[in-house]
Amino acid sequence: MKSCHRWLSRFINQSTRLVPSSCGKHKNFSTERKLNVAVIGGGRIGQVHMETLSFHTPLAKPVMIVDFIEKVAKSTAEKFGVEKYSTDFKDVLKDPNIEAVWICSPSSQHSEQIKALASAGKHIFCEKPLAITLKEAEEVISAVEKAKVKMMLAFQRRFDPNFARAKQCIQSGAVGDVYAVHLISRDPAPPPMDYIKNSGGLHNDMAIHDFDIARFMTGSECEEITAYGACRVDPKIASEGNDIDTAITLLKFKNGAFCTVDNCRQSPSGYDQRVEVFGSKGLVRFGNNFPNNVFIEDAQSVRRSDLPFNFFMDRYTEAYRNETKQFVQCVLENKEPPTSGRDGTAAMAMAIAAKKSLLEKRAVKLSEITP
Structure with missing residues (x-):
């Protein structure tokens, strides 16, 4: 695991380099x-x-x-x-x-x-x-x-130090063969109803980031999806938005790995982002980010002084900066961006399959989803 710590230091200083770069046909710039x-x-x-x-x-x-x-x-x-x-x-x-x-x-x-x-x-x-x-x-x-x-699609979670370190640990062999991935992604509160009505649904708007991370962590393509969902937070999301607010989605990958994606539009404790990747040699996991590391200890309990970050832009401030710096570097050095349009269409197809599974109450193969 020491390699993970050394790599994280390089990540912070040099930006994310998780995908091998190759030269294109444009003129090299200094x-x-x-x-x-x-x-x-x-x-x-x-x-x-x-x-x-x-x-x-x-x-x-x-x-x-x-x-x-x-x-x-x-x-x-x-x-x-x-x-x-x-x-x-x-x-x-x-x-x-x-x-x-x-x-x-x-x-x-x-x-x-x-x-x-x-x-x-x-x-x-x-x-x-x-x-x-x-x-x-x-x-x-x-x-x-x-x-x-050059075109880069903004899946900012890949550029967050936690996600990046976990990915590098997987690549280094610390986890072994990936058996199962569990992703928790819950927002502090539902978005406005007008947004929900035009979002394309929870799987398209919210879970699509998790679908990309599932591909990122497993290093494989999804072949089958089974989705379950309900409206538990606000009945208006169903009656007015024609959507769900709580979902569990099971993904099956071509390399044999499984992934569960746990989504909810509302988390009472704030923005909830947790990851666990389990494999033949061990596991890698991380929890939520907090504004500080202060704990309160008294006769009643030991607890954190503050809740997790309550807004995705606060949680992913560093990730947004890293992805932007990486793209600038790719253009100036004539290198291929680490995320592409193909990553976008893969995640989009998974979102379509998940919604189809939810509506038809069955497992849906990705081969059924065509442009």
Whole structure:
């Protein structure tokens, strides 16, 4: 396990390198210069990436922010000292100085924007999903491959030090053959009803991150899914949102590993993210992150002084920064990004299979899910 500690130190200093890199066909750039970037979408996640690019990524230089609400675009540009702002993403296409673009816009706009950016020769960092349907996602990937630009899909959990260390321990052989993975992913509170109505369902909106991590941890592709779910937190999620809020999903992988994914829209103790990977030689596991390591000890009990982080952006602050730094490095050094559009379509197919299993009350093979 000592190798895990040595590797974590390198991870923090050099960013995540879990997937072997290979050279593409673009010109190699010196890392002495800065990458000119733009961000499309000034909402919550756009603000996170803009802050990282502006203050935590020395090799990146934000030169434009785009948001369809002019007030948001202007205020974001002023906040981060960005020279240009716009309400039309096509202005990014026209600017020859912009080399890479972060897509943080609404999901329904991703497909159009990726295709246009690829055609214009811009490298692309995209928040999930690539598109609304598998067919659209395949079209997006084809457009990117044809344009020979780099595209990275934002599965930020892979870049969190806990997930990254666990993965390295598995790769080092410390766990042996992976038998079973258990993933717990629970939010502190349900999202607004308007969000639920347009989310595509719990498996598509929430569990899709766990599906990606299941592939990441097992190193294999899923071949069969069985999903169970119910509405236990708020009956309106069922009656108005036509969705569930609590689910257990069983995944069967081609290498023989199993994975259980435990999701709930509400966790009274806060954001609940736990992982256990069990194998032939042992197991690796980690629990929740806390704001501090202070405990209270008295005559009644021994307990933590504070609850876990209550918001995913607090829990994954370092992960968001690591993934952004990694993509900038990949573009500047002409290396392939560690997460791709293919990772996105694999997780999307698993979400579709899970929903199909839930509705049809049966195990669903991934071979049944086609674009």
